[in-house]
Amino acid sequence: MRRTTTADDIKQLILTRNLKPGDPLPTEGELCETLDVSRSSVREAIRQLSTLDIVDVRHGHGTYVGKMSLAPMVEALVFRGVLSPEGSLHALREVVEVRLALDLALADLVVSRAMGSDEAHELGALVDEMVDRASRGEVFLEADRAFHTKLFAITGNQLAMQLVGAFWDVHTAVVPQLGIVPPHDIADTAAAHGDMLRCALNGDVEGYKQAVIEHYRPIQRSLEAATASTASDQP
Amino acid sequence: MRRTTTADDIKQLILTRNLKPGDPLPTEGELCETLDVSRSSVREAIRQLSTLDIVDVRHGHGTYVGKMSLAPMVEALVFRGVLSPEGSLHALREVVEVRLALDLALADLVVSRAMGSDEAHELGALVDEMVDRASRGEVFLEADRAFHTKLFAITGNQLAMQLVGAFWDVHTAVVPQLGIVPPHDIADTAAAHGDMLRCALNGDVEGYKQAVIEHYRPIQRSLEAATASTASDQP
Structure with a gap:
């Protein structure tokens, strides 16, 4: 599996901030700024992490730490x-x-x-x-x-x-x-x-x-x- | 996990055409035409399937059926x-x-x-x-x-x-x-x-x-x- 650096950075941020499943992630804008990457990089990373159930995108609500199910x-x-x-x-x-x-x-x-x-x-x-x-x-x-x-x-x-x-x-x-x-x-x-x-x-x-x-x-x-x-x- | 229809359609196509791990997938253009969806839908579906190791994107070479590893x-x-x-x-x-x-x-x-x-x-x-x-x-x-x-x-x-x-x-x-x-x-x-x-x-x-x-x-x-x-x- 290919890892993008941005996805790894977001995972690191979840750990550093001690976020738990169900906690809200920072907004797309904050992530761009904090990680110093483009909006499209953040979007792609979020999609990838969402496929792995590491983040949970609730449309119209925001993005949360996912349940990491199987x-x-x-x-x-x-x-x-x-x-x-x-x-x-x-x-x-x-x-x-x-x-x-x-x-x-x-x-x-x-x-x-x-x-x-x-x-x-x-x-x-x-x-x-x-x-x-x-x-x-x-x-x-x-x-x-x-x-x-x-x-x-x-x-x-x-x-x-x-x-x-x-x-x-x-x-x-x-x-x-x-x-x-x-x-x-x-x-x-x-x-x-x-x-x-x-x-x-x-x-x-x-x-x-x-x-x-x-x-x-x-x-x-x-x-x-x-x-x-x-x-x-x-x- | 959220499934996009296009990802499901690509999986169905892999089955219908009896493609095996390592076989090349149709090109992006062919997929757009066959599945009657936009290029961006195909790209997002491919990224999602790639995260799951269901397809394998070899940059500069093309996209293949993946190994579906764990x-x-x-x-x-x-x-x-x-x-x-x-x-x-x-x-x-x-x-x-x-x-x-x-x-x-x-x-x-x-x-x-x-x-x-x-x-x-x-x-x-x-x-x-x-x-x-x-x-x-x-x-x-x-x-x-x-x-x-x-x-x-x-x-x-x-x-x-x-x-x-x-x-x-x-x-x-x-x-x-x-x-x-x-x-x-x-x-x-x-x-x-x-x-x-x-x-x-x-x-x-x-x-x-x-x-x-x-x-x-x-x-x-x-x-x-x-x-x-x-x-x-x-x-």
Whole structure:
């Protein structure tokens, strides 16, 4: 990635002035003067930082320090998933592998902190919603995403929580573009979330890990089926 | 993040024309005509896509489909680490936790494929270099990064490999800004890499996991010491 000096200068100014996400940035005019650069340089730098979610341009209001979310990563990964030379199938398999790895790796932490956590009740409601929707043959994307991010919120690790959300987004964006039939066993997936939560609340780490593995079985089956059917096209 | 329609249109065009990373994009003039937008819209969209590493502007040569690396994520995370409201220490602790989690989660895959892999020999040379440098009291950042990415290359999961590299970059960029004294036990860290490799080549998953945990001990000790000394500043 190419860095412009002005973008770096603005980042430095955010640090020096100890500005936090949501704080207003100096105006374009002040930035020109302070950094001794042209208005067009400031504008380009702001656009670049805005794409990275480092600043937040609220039209008609001004420019603020951004939330620095993982949205730019999701955007690039989704797009890479779609056009990867190894094929989207391969990209999705990698995302599923990383999601599974993260879920298993943080199992101890989730299970040890789940009982009595603020999230326990909300997670229960999300499981009920997923099971209910599945019983009516409906999908439950929002509840699914909320379940996985709230589960990781238990760990207190915001980075892990954002990563899980980001990979969930990549996963969900890539799946339909593959033309994979969504798993018929939608009820199984809903139930697997319930098993994960039950084991977490019972302090059962091994049961939780098993439920995590079961949770990814339907998508893994779909991936295997899709890979087999396109095997002749692969290098 | 704000998306401009023109950026989305260019992404769509990359897909429709089946362009791959490194392929040339149509010229600015062609894009204006094909997408029926102004030259300034095309330029802004190209800049935005360039920040995300989705296109690669090679000045004097033209514009190409980019590599879609995780560099934008690293940039945002490093910066967030530096100004996070919870403090950089907290951000670094999260990165270390995620790195440890990924290493442990992919342990089975690394160990099962390490023996006889293309990477085994190179990894051995990197360990020798680290041990050698440590014995002379020198740091070994490049060898360290190469070790971790090559180790994950064994898994065949490019996303995991890039993530490990990206978090290594964030980790290394944030550490000096914290003013944490680099671990005195630099020789221990070098040796821990050797233990990881030896266990991987011996097919010893439990030994490998233990070596991974030991590998992060020095930085965790530094983090604890720094947290204790700033505890009174924390909310």
